Amino acid sequence: MLATAVGCAANPENATTSSFGDVKSAFEAWMRKFGKDKEYGGNAYLMLKRFNAFKANLEHIQQHNQNKSSFTLALNQFADLTYDEVRSTILVGKELKSPPHTATNQSLVGACYPASLPTNFDWRSRGVVTPVKNQGRCGMAM
Numbered sequence: 314m315l316a317t318a319v320g321c322a323a324n325p326e327n328a329t330t331s332s333f334g335d336v337k338s339a340f341e342a343w344m345r346k347f348g349k350d351k352e353y354g355g356n357a358y359l360m361l362k363r364f365n366a367f368k369a370n371l372e373h374i375q376q377h378n379q380n381k382s383s384f385t386l387a388l389n390q391f392a393d394l395t396y397d398e399v400r401s402t403i404l405v406g407k408e409l410k411s412p413p414h415t416a417t418n419q420s421l422v423g424a425c426y427p428a429s430l431p432t433n434f435d436w437r438s439r440g441v442v443t444p445v446k447n448q449g450r451c452g453m454a455m
Contacts, residue, residue, distance in 0.1 A: 340367050347390045363393035370394075390447070403449075 344350040353360045370393075374386040391399055436442045 336368050336371060337364075339371065340364050343367065343388055343392060349393060366395045366398075367393045 341350075344353070349363070353363065371388065374388065377386050391403065394402075
């Protein structure tokens with residue numbers, strides 16, 4: 314069982330996945346932040362299962378963020394779930410659907426937008442985009 318240790322990491326995302334102690338401290342800090350320590354109820358098997366999912370997600374987040382992508386990933390309340398668990402409980406099996414690409418649609422896009430667009434445009438800097446919200450099981454963000 315992962316026992317609570319004194320001196321846990323203040324920010325779980327700063328943990329390095331190369332050290333079990335760092336990941337354990339990050340997991341414990343994350344559990345407290347999201348109230349998961351109560352949810353697991355001292356169940357050693359469940360806690361180990363969630364720790365392993367958390368560690369895999371933390372590694373994925375760190376690898377992604379090292380690549381200097383146009384966006385960064387961070388831990389949230391779902392960091393103890395596997396991809397399959399998120400897909401089956403949060404996304405509720407919805408499929409991503411692409412709009413049909415017809416000649417009519419493509420010509421409309423060209424007619425609506427000017428020929429020269431900026432290479433970078435950030436809606437956040439214009440105060441248009443709100444912070445990310447938890448939509449629960451809605452699945453409408455697709």
